[in-house]
Amino acid sequence: MITFIIRRLFAAVLMLLVVSMVTFAVFFLVPRLAGQTTDQLAAQYVGKNPSPTQIHAMEVKLGLDAPLYVQYGRFLKGIVAGQTFNDGPDVSVCPAPCFGYSFKNQEPVWPQMLSALPVTGSLAIGAAIIWVVFGVGIGVLSALRRGTVFDRAAMTVALAGVSLPVFFTALLSLAIFRDTIPLFPDAGTFIPFSQDPLRWAGALVLPWVTLAFLYAALYARLTRAGMLDTMNEDFIRTARAKGLVERRVVVKHGLRATLTPIVTIFGLDLGLLIGGAVLTETAFSLPGLGRFAVNAINNKDLPEILGVTMLAGFFVVMANLIVDILYAVIDPRVRY
Amino acid sequence: MDTKAEEDWGSGDSFVDVRPRPGEAEYYDSAPKPSSSFLELRDLRVHFPTDDGLVRSADGLSFTLERGRTLGIVGESGSGKSVTSLAIMGLHKQGTAKITGEIWLDGEELVAASAERVRELRGKKMAMIFQDPLSALHPYYTIGTQIIEAYRIHNKVSKAVARKHAIEMLDRVGIPQPSSRVDDYPHQFSGGMRQRAMIAMALSCDPELLIADEPTTALDVTVQAQILDLIRDLQQEFNSAVIIITHDLGVVAELADNIMVMYAGRTAEYGPVDDIFNRPQHPYTWGLLGSMPRLDKERADRLLPIMGTPPSLINVPSGCPFHPRCNYAKLTGGLSTDEVPKLRSVDGDHSVACHLTAEQRLHAWETDIKPNL
Numbered sequence: 127m128i129t130f131i132i133r134r135l136f137a138a139v140l141m142l143l144v145v146s147m148v149t150f151a152v153f154f155l156v157p158r159l160a161g162q163t164t165d166q167l168a169a170q171y172v173g174k175n176p177s178p179t180q181i182h183a184m185e186v187k188l189g190l191d192a193p194l195y196v197q198y199g200r201f202l203k204g205i206v207a208g209q210t211f212n213d214g215p216d217v218s219v220c221p222a223p224c225f226g227y228s229f230k231n232q233e234p235v236w237p238q239m240l241s242a243l244p245v246t247g248s249l250a251i252g253a254a255i256i257w258v259v260f261g262v263g264i265g266v267l268s269a270l271r272r273g274t275v276f277d278r279a280a281m282t283v284a285l286a287g288v289s290l291p292v293f294f295t296a297l298l299s300l301a302i303f304r305d306t307i308p309l310f311p312d313a314g315t316f317i318p319f320s321q322d323p324l325r326w327a328g329a330l331v332l333p334w335v336t337l338a339f340l341y342a343a344l345y346a347r348l349t350r351a352g353m354l355d356t357m358n359e360d361f362i363r364t365a366r367a368k369g370l371v372e373r374r375v376v377v378k379h380g381l382r383a384t385l386t387p388i389v390t391i392f393g394l395d396l397g398l399l400i401g402g403a404v405l406t407e408t409a410f411s412l413p414g415l416g417r418f419a420v421n422a423i424n425n426k427d428l429p430e431i432l433g434v435t436m437l438a439g440f441f442v443v444m445a446n447l448i449v450d451i452l453y454a455v456i457d458p459r460v461r462y
Numbered sequence: 463m464d465t466k467a468e469e470d471w472g473s474g475d476s477f478v479d480v481r482p483r484p485g486e487a488e489y490y491d492s493a494p495k496p497s498s499s500f501l502e503l504r505d506l507r508v509h510f511p512t513d514d515g516l517v518r519s520a521d522g523l524s525f526t527l528e529r530g531r532t533l534g535i536v537g538e539s540g541s542g543k544s545v546t547s548l549a550i551m552g553l554h555k556q557g558t559a560k561i562t563g564e565i566w567l568d569g570e571e572l573v574a575a576s577a578e579r580v581r582e583l584r585g586k587k588m589a590m591i592f593q594d595p596l597s598a599l600h601p602y603y604t605i606g607t608q609i610i611e612a613y614r615i616h617n618k619v620s621k622a623v624a625r626k627h628a629i630e631m632l633d634r635v636g637i638p639q640p641s642s643r644v645d646d647y648p649h650q651f652s653g654g655m656r657q658r659a660m661i662a663m664a665l666s667c668d669p670e671l672l673i674a675d676e677p678t679t680a681l682d683v684t685v686q687a688q689i690l691d692l693i694r695d696l697q698q699e700f701n702s703a704v705i706i707i708t709h710d711l712g713v714v715a716e717l718a719d720n721i722m723v724m725y726a727g728r729t730a731e732y733g734p735v736d737d738i739f740n741r742p743q744h745p746y747t748w749g750l751l752g753s754m755p756r757l758d759k760e761r762a763d764r765l766l767p768i769m770g771t772p773p774s775l776i777n778v779p780s781g782c783p784f785h786p787r788c789n790y791a792k793l794t795g796g797l798s799t800d801e802v803p804k805l806r807s808v809d810g811d812h813s814v815a816c817h818l819t820a821e822q823r824l825h826a827w828e829t830d831i832k833p834n835l
Binding site for chain 2: 359360361363364365366367368369370371379382383386456457458459
């Protein structure tokens, strides 16, 4: 088991390296391949109507004149040791872990992402709890009462949940529960947990429910389908043949087998969301990673985009790692 | 009941309930009489209403079985063998299967009994082992956990005591190093070992009735013999009644005292092993015997397969359900297509449901079948 974890850890680090290479290549190699010169690249960071001297100075400062592999090496080194962009008197310091330095905002990318992380974390984890409880619960009940009114109603709502886009349900919920009925007056802002836990939760209820609605619908359908399959398995018949009461057959034998694949999907979904819930954050004006990414893209701020892509990649790789290890624990058939 | 439902239920007279209704004088005399046998089925019918019509998976089965005896139920796929055993165990889903008739187990009627009462008996008084032990065991729990669970449902003991019992049971069914293998998962066992574990689980509460549904079908031939030996040994030890369901006549020849040959949900022939193998009466039984490869005799030509396929249980052929595949149907002069043959005694315990006369059957057996086996 330990060697399995070490092996998976090693693979995860390797994966992160590949992610960093690909992202780096996308932002620094592809423009060159498209015919953009390093001068043009540097010109983006100098302000309006720059003189060629200014551009060249910026090019040297950013290290854009060096070969690509050297730049990539500096980028990697920066993550570990920090980086200093130096050009005579004009020094920009980017302490470790340096995921890039935004020359548009004149500040390193990492602290900005660090302050956005709790927002996205609050949103994703809160929503995850809601969608797991409701999605799995409704899915199980639907499967056990297949064909009843409950099942049909639940699956209709689930279909709506999967189909309705988040930006629609988000705005609808804001219009109803904040503007028409001021149930959650703080919705659409973010109040740090440390400042006021109650208002933190109050402001997040609508984003939680909106995001959870989409995922709960997905999970309800997944759970229902899985549960219907499982309850037809031979081992369920065996459990009944032993004389187990039906509730135990369902929970201990049926649910246990149904949940295993769902745990995998859950881990990946959560990892993906912590990397930025773009639509929900934008709709509710939450200053999280998703909105950070959108703003970076709108501003064409390459270092920021690169940094947030790396971070999102990191979360997905980590989620994969955790899911892999967890799967080996919950499914004894997995060989490691 | 609307007419549509009535249609779905079929219009065959075999399904008309002729029992006296409450209010009629006979009703009070006709309350079912408890069976004096350990297990008795009386006119058991298991029907499944489907969109395509009524599936008559078991259609009027009756037999008795005593403690210490073994009944082999033989028939092709879809002849209703498994459906019958699941009905005895009460494992059909309520609402999907329509079960009528009587099942008496040790003086207790099970068809009308509450689901809760049948659940209490399940695993304790009657147990079942299934065809494919890999899919019948839960992949995420250890063998030990599953046996312990089965034992503790019906015995109020601590986990430690139950664990000791589980190890004893594994030892009893011949699993080496049971005290360490008890913590293994099913996928770590070989096929034969899994079936042994399954048997250990089924027998953990000393059931008096053991139903084995094709227990050796998924196993290697060498392992099959071991499992059959094990079942026989355990039966002698516990003096339990055993029903063994199979399409393999070799298996029943090995284990059973009596054999019931099923066709299209009905009994075609019933009798002691010796009679079924040496004096079979039903053309279908002849077909089964003819299609069985034998090692003890040199056979000049090919096996003799039964032509055609088993009938759909929705549209069972009229009259004798076997008549479309029967080489002798024309000898009955139309009787086989018009009338359902009743199960009639041939000689003592041996009975057959066939329209052919005793002379016709004897003649066919002696001249056509026996020389070619």
